[in-house]
Structure formats: structure tokens, C-alpha cells
Amino acid sequence: MKDRKHPPDEDLARRLTPEQFNVTQEGGTERPFSGRYHASKTPGEYLCVVCGNELFRSGEKYDSGTGWPSFWEPAVEGAVETRQDLSFGQVREEVHCANCGAHLGHVFPDGPRPTGLRYCINSAALDFRDEGERG
């Protein structure tokens, strides 16, 4: 048996679905319109599927028409971090969870006011907490 560089991955592989694992740990992208949340307007909070960190809220979610959940701002400053992603011959800003480093999606400078940003996030990286049930 060889040493593994990232022992926690084995645990995650059991806890997450293959798609959740691919997106958050391997930087994958789900097919557009395939996820659970791209069209959702239910009031609530979107949490990191890996660590439960609050990432986004329904109040900053909008319909970008891309087939992925889109937000113009994170739930709180510092909830997510970005870094330059040069894969596929493109320059993009990759978005990941500031707490656990899970890959979430990308951010693009073509969003609505007031930020002008579009956080294009995979449903598979998110867990949803419904606020509506308290009445």
C-alpha cells in the first residue's frame, strides 16, 4: 500500500456523492441545468457541502440563465476565497470555500449591480438550509 497524500479524501469519498466529490475535491463542473439549485428561489442559506460553512444566501441569488446557481455576493465577506485558474487555456477566477478549500465554481465580472460579479456555483458543492419553515 502506498502512502496517500490526502488521507481525508477517503473519508470524504464515502460521505459525498461521486459528483459532490468530483466538484469539491477535483475541481469538476456539473452539467448546466443538472443541479438541484439553479432554479431555486426558496428563501434560505447555501452551505458548503463539505464543511457546512455558510457561503451564499437566497437574497443574493439571481437567475443568470446559465444553468448554475448564480449569486452576486457571498453571504458574508470572507466566506469564499478566489484564485486564478489557468486551466483549459482560459483565465478564470476559481471560487473555493474559505474554511475547507472545497472547489465551488468560478466568479465572472458580468454580474448584476451592485457588485457586477457573477459567482457561478455548482449545486453539487452546496447544501441548502430552508428558512421558510419557521413561518
Ligand SMILES: [Zn+2]
Ligand atoms: Zn467548506
